[in-house]
Amino acid sequence: MAAAANGEAILETVGLTKRFGGLVAVDTVDLAVWPNRITAIIGPNGAGKTTIFNMLSGVLRPTGGTIRFGKRRIDGAPAYVIARLGIARTFQNVQLFEGMSVLENVMIGRHTRTRAGMMAAALGLPGVAREDRTARGACMEALAFVGLAERANDDAVSLPFGQQRLAEVARALVAEPRLVLLDEPAAGLNTHERTGLAAMVSALPERGITPLLVDHDMDLVMDISHDVAVLNHGRKIAEGPPRQVQSDPRVIEAYLGEEVATC
Amino acid sequence: MSTSSQILQCIFTGLTVGSIYAIIALGFTIIYNATDIVNFAQGEFVMLGAMIMVTLQTVVGLPVWLALPLSIAAGAIVGALLERLAIRPLRQASILTAIIVTIGASIFLRGVAMIAWGRDAKVLPPFTKSGALFVGQAYIMMPQSLWVLGVTLVVVVGLMAFYSRALVGKAMRAVAINRYGAQLVGISPSRMVFWSFALSGALGAMAGILIAPITFAGYSMGTMLGLKGFAAAIFGGLGSSAGAIVGGIILGLLESFAGGFVSSGYKDAVAFLILLAVLFIKPTGMLGGKAGR
């Protein structure tokens, strides 16, 4: 990956592996993500991309290998601990909370930056309302950033799919993470929405948030990423800047080869 | 009573009661495999089987060989009605909703039974009238216990044959293994669900008819039996027929020995303590079964 000239990697995996019974979904993958650069993981379907995300966010436990966030090992750590350390994520199939408005969903994203507990809330202590007001401000800002400010009080799952995606991004951003994992953020978006998303993701590094994305959309990835890693059948087959990876014969074979094989 | 004859009695009681738990547990397993639902009304199938048998035999005066299949058929009908009226309308509702619905159905059935038959315990005569069996000086068991063990064996063998030979049985297995795949080959999962409820109803009724002569028949007999049968199913591994049988027998034995040697009052707690232990340590039970949902 783009070298040590950039200093410490913000996220690093060594030999990351995930086995499901006999199936090896992720096979000794070494990854490095550099701060304030946009990194993408691409690969044909079933290459193991979402599984890696699940391991990085603590939803799945790696079968082998290590994951380091900054100096800290996080492989096997519970998901909420990893979130507290500064990693936020969105989901491929959009997991917005039902029965809650868009704003409430984003307020959940603010959970790690607020403190009021259940008993304090039950007793109606004054600090609780104050903290909530401040949090709401930050959340409205995040909604404005993704362009959803007017939909704040609408029922979250009533939004059209593309806007649900954006709501999820806002929820992830409002946690002020250092690293945000975006799982297929462009999927299901129209061209206009995709351009908006690309601009949004590109703006993140200057806000101090490092995006790591997984996506199928070659154009999006090539346009905005600095570093790209290519996975196939759970293994990393290439990495480097977008142009380089795009013309790598192994990568071409992985994508085309899959199309030929499915005839 | 000498310890050895006490042990012997515990073994026979345990096997007898355990067989009943096994049959009830099988009822849970069949429905669970077809639908992922735990049918809390299973115990009421047991109760209704016994109560209907009592009515047919003592009030209507039918002979055993006629009352028995009619009562079992009644159990199957109740199961089928439960599926059509309470389960089918639920569609995509969550598992918890389905559980609470079956609990609702269970107390409904129990309440109706109380109105229909009253509160008193009814007596169901055993299948064959002969004296109790003795070993040496010690009373070991009633001949009804032999019926229980025998019928349980027949039921188990019958179910195995049903699942491996009969088309409906194989279809039910297919749905349990891969619902979508079964649909692709033309099996209707909803019809299999229907049949699984009917079968469980019949099995439950059978269990009630078997045990009632030994304990009692009353509107409240189903609750505890159902819950313990469920404990047995979880113990053996929810979703595993073999587990249901093994779980039932072992639970019956453990309960019997606890009652005989520790305290008869706390006997009922044994099943639930085992249940909690299994859930906390290995929820998939002894013989694996489907991973918990």
Place this chain on the structure above:
Amino acid sequence: MARKRTTHIALAGFGVLLLVAPLVVRQPYYQSIMVVIGINALAVAGLNLLMGYAGQVSLGHAAFLGIGGYASAILTVNHGINPWLAILAGVAVTCVVAWIIGVPTLRLHGHYLAIATLGFGIIVNIVFVEWRGLTGGQSGIAGLPELRLAGIALDSHLRLYLLVWGCVYLATIATANIQHSRAGRALRAISSSEIAAQTAGINTGRYKVQVFVLSAALAAVAGSMRVHYMSFANPEPFGFAYSIELVVMAVLGGSGNVWGPVVGAGAITLLTEVLQPLGKMVRPSGAELHVPAFGLILVLMLIFLPRGVTTSLALLTQRLRGARRAG
């Protein structure tokens, strides 16, 4: 926010209603029903937090009422301890038990969770029956002293009504506070998608146990009120049947709504009262008509109105309001 003001007005109105009701309803029989409704509402308030907001389930909640109730009975009758202290002790013991059983139980989901709580409830009830030295077995413990507040004995229906409904009022306020708070959002997130909640930084395990313990504490208070009201404690009201009744109240009342417990407890308790004389007509010895009635209610509610009465009404008004705004 407009929503907050509506809740404040509603709570104020509720308070007024509570104070006025005993002036309107004078007969002791009806006042006693109101006390019972209050006790049930308090227990269901806790269950509502656990089931309605956090999306969990407890089929053994009567156990917690029992532990609170028996603690009150044992400490006051057998050891002469001040009843208020006994109630506090009962709550403390119940919280400890709830925490111990909650940690392993709330790791479970779906029917495993349901059956674990059910099993727990049954075991506790068996202990109430069998541990005769402590609990007096089936006959229980009698002769509970009356509660005294500032020298006044709370020995009439009216006075107990005020105490019980005072607690219900506080519980309702607490629920309203939690509902729109960070903790309330966390609970609702857990109910919707535990994984997404975890990746947002919510320690779901801890929250679930916390709300479980809180619901047990409310149940313990209700249990203590009950045994003081009856002046005795016995195992029968703290068994499986009552646990299910509480669930029926919670489901009927409405999940995740501040008024659900009061509505559910009121409806079910009144229904039970109404069905009693009807039951006598069917069977002179008393047919418990409420049993099949509850069963039917549960089944029908979950098929047709799964969110319960109050929540469905709230959604309906929301939709109507939205339609009016758009139209």
